[in-house]
Amino acid sequence: MAATVLLSGGLDSTVLLHYVARKLKAAPLFVLSFDYGQKHGRELEMARWQCSRVPQVKEHKVLKLDFFADLLGGATALVQGGGHVPDLAELSEADRDQPPTYVPNRNMVLLSLAAAFAESRACDRVFYGAQAQDEYGYWDCTTDFVARLNQVFALNRRQPVTIVAPFATKRKSEEVTLGVELGVDFAHTWSCYRGGPKPCLACPTCVERLTAFREAGVEDPLR
Secondary structure: OOEEEEOOOOHHHHHHHHHHHHHOOOOOEEEEEEEOOEOOOHHHHHHHHHHHOOOOEEEEEEEEOOHHHHHHOOOOOOEOOOOOOOOHHHOOHHHOOOOOOOOOOHHHHHHHHHHHHHHHOOOOEEEOOOOOOOOOOOHHHOHHHHHHHHHHHOOOOOOOOEEEOOOOOOOHHHHHHHHHHHOOOHHHOOOOOOOOOOOOOOOHHHHHHHHHHHHHOOOOOOO
C-alpha cells in the first residue's frame, strides 16, 4: 500500500524511510522534505542520497518554504537569522523541555502540508519520524501531539490521512539498532544543528547521537 514519508535526512527520519520500505514493505513511497530556511542544507543532501537508494520511492519532493525563516523573525536558533546554536551543556534543566533549537509550530505546519501531499497522491498514511528525545524535548514530537492532530485529520469526509509515528516512544539507540538491521548507511545521515564540515559533537542533537551509537554498541561513521 502507498505511503508518504517525511524525510529530513537526519537519523530518525532516515531509519524511518528504510523501516517503511523494508520492514513494512509499503509501496509506492512518496517522500517529502522541506527547505524552511534552516541554517544549512546538509540534511537535505542526505535525504536526496537516501531516496536514491530506496527503489520504492516513486517521488521525492523538496518543498521550499522561503517565507518560514522570515516569519519566525529569529525566534529559533535553527533558521537563518536566528541566534547561537547552544551546546547541550549550556542548557539548564528548565530549558531542556523546549530549548532554543525549537522551531515554533514547525511540525504542525509541515505535517499539514504532508497530509495535503499524501491525500493528493491517494495515500492514507504519513510516516513521521518523531522521537522522544532522551536529553531534551519538543511538544510537537509527542504521542499526545500526534493523537490530537489525527483527531483533526479524521474530520476529512472522503480521504482522511493518519499520521504514524512509530518511533515516538523509542530511545534513539533503539533506532540505531534497527537501522543496522535494515542496512542503513549512517554515513549518509546528518544530525548536527551547526552544519559544518564535520559534526560539532556538542550541540543537543550531536550529543544525543553520540549517546545513541554508544548505547547501541555501534561506531558512528561520521565521527
